[in-house]
Amino acid sequence: MHCWSIILAAGSGTRLSAATNGVKKQFLEWKGAPLFWHSAITFSHTARVRGLIFVFPEEDLEEAKATLTKLDFGRRLGLPWLVVAGGARRQDSVYNGLQALPTNCSHVLIHDAARPFFSASLNNTLLDALSDGADAVIPALPVTDTIKVVSENTVSHTLDRSTLKACQTPQGFDKKKLLEGHNTSLAEGWEVTDDASIAEQAGISVTTVQGEAANIKITNPEDLAMIEQKQPAMPVPVTGWGYDVHRYGTGRPMKLGGIPIQGAPEVVAHSDGDVLLHALCDAILGCMGDGDIGEHFPDSSEQFDNISSGVLLNEVYDKFLQKGYRLTNVDLTIIAQVPRLVPWKPQIKKNICRMLKLTDEQVNVKATTEEKLGFTGEKKGIKAVAAVMALRG
The missing domain is CATH 3.90.550.10 (Spore Coat Polysaccharide Biosynthesis Protein SpsA; Chain A)
Structure with a gap:
């Protein structure tokens, strides 16, 4: 529809x-x-x-x-x-x-x-x-x-x-x-x-x-x-910020924004290891003042072993909508020396839009390196940050 x-x-x-x-x-x-x-x-x-x-x-x-x-x-x-x-x-x-x-x-x-x-x-x-x-x-x-x-x-x-x-x-x-x-x-x-x-x-x-x-x-x-x-409250602008890291090693095939990244290093993770969706979940939870992804989906639970991060996002977003919030903008950044992510950004953006029911203008996906500095520069892992803006009704 x-x-x-x-x-x-x-x-x-x-x-x-x-x-x-x-x-x-x-x-x-x-x-x-x-x-x-x-x-x-x-x-x-x-x-x-x-x-x-x-x-x-x-x-x-x-x-x-x-x-x-x-x-x-x-x-x-x-x-x-x-x-x-x-x-x-x-x-x-x-x-x-x-x-x-x-x-x-x-x-x-x-x-x-x-x-x-x-x-x-x-x-x-x-x-x-x-x-x-x-x-x-x-x-x-x-x-x-x-x-x-x-x-x-x-x-x-x-x-x-x-x-x-x-x-x-x-x-x-x-x-x-x-x-x-x-x-x-x-x-x-x-x-x-x-x-x-x-x-x-x-x-x-x-x-x-x-x-x-x-x-x-x-x-x-x-x-x-x-x-x-009648005096209904006007919506209040709110923001949320999320950050997540995964190290490279024998583990899960890399996914970013729900998209499998072919030829990329594997990531060590309890869930499917989608660092971008994890950061996005934390940002949405931040808008609600509702803790972080680890509190809601602890890595000590067998229930979440290799679970799709899309499922986690769906649960967080459904709660967000039920509380009367509405996303207006999502800005995502992936930081990694490898793999090269430019070819994958359009697919990632399209999938994020689909999952959140947002338009192209409301979602931005960026990828960058840290100029060979730090653990990402040494090709030891990957990280992502998410900033979201929303309205609280």
């Missing part, structure tokens, strides 16, 4: 304009940032989201892009993003956003910027449903009020609320099928209120998952009070 998110912030906000002195609701300031930014932060805490498309009113496009650039200083989001102009209707704005998605994007989450209170957990629930094969999935809550059909102030009948659901965003879709639905919608002139409606009319099965009561949409003037009431 290669999923991007579209944040819809192209509305005119006419129902709120009097209460906000003409400021469109998506640009209202809350906790020092506009509402649309809070949705972006929540998506950035979802590891499987690979990028963001922001859809703004055409007349606000350049100003909004400049605001985003300032807010994302230092790659705070840790995600690539693009800005596109919206259309006359919500469905037109979504269509413009879909057109801007990269060709390798397979799935998309579409969200209204006026719902800033949703959680990364809801995103993951939607993505799990898409991974399990759903073509369209939306969050929904049971309707608690009695709903009546009224014509000219006269009740005609009462609906069975046991069959009714109140739907929210984000809504998740197979990108190709949703785009086909939008194309049909344009050709046949459909008028819809959300993308699930397009999916329904296009014959795409729409699955529901449990929504969130807190996922409220800012619509009317009285809703503005919610912005004052």
Whole structure:
């Protein structure tokens, strides 16, 4: 799955304009940032989201892009993003956003910027449903009020609320099928209120998952009070640093970043001896203030004899994500006189990106020598250092 998110912030906000002195609701300031930014932060805490498309009113496009650039200083989001102009209707704005998605994007989450209170957990629930094969999935809550059909102030009948659901965003879709639905919608002139409606009319099965009561949409003037009431903590930047060493000798075939290095010296190690992944584990643990790799996977335990360092990294990273952290950048350096590592760096980088679900721009792999000084210079061993930056939610 290669999923991007579209944040819809192209509305005119006419129902709120009097209460906000003409400021469109998506640009209202809350906790020092506009509402649309809070949705972006929540998506950035979802590891499987690979990028963001922001859809703004055409007349606000350049100003909004400049605001985003300032807010994302230092790659705070840790995600690539693009800005596109919206259309006359919500469905037109979504269509413009879909057109801007990269060709390798397979799935998309579409969200209204006026719902800033949703959680990364809801995103993951939607993505799990898409991974399990759903073509369209939306969050929904049971309707608690009695709903009546009224014509000219006269009740005609009462609906069975046991069959009714109140739907929210984000809504998740197979990108190709949703785009086909939008194309049909344009050709046949459909008028819809959300993308699930397009999916329904296009014959795409729409699955529901449990929504969130807190996922409220800012619509009317009285809703503005919610912005004052809710005070979610903004993410805190954190750093971690890792260092590891292995000596050469009869032992394990060399692996670096999970890649076997052919023709390299063997390393003496209890696990598979991947010095780079060990340093990376320590750096991630450092972000959490959670000790070091030796405390979690002691070399005195038979359980970890010749264990893949990729397995150790997966356990550390899973814990990291469950605690609400998100990696933004990883900088890795291998120090060795032998072997020559330049040919292997692209493969190592690609594998690190895969394991951490990061983009090429978020991972850097370097290799150097110590000019024949010290134990690495004497070809007695290899060492690695890792520096990572992350956000703590």
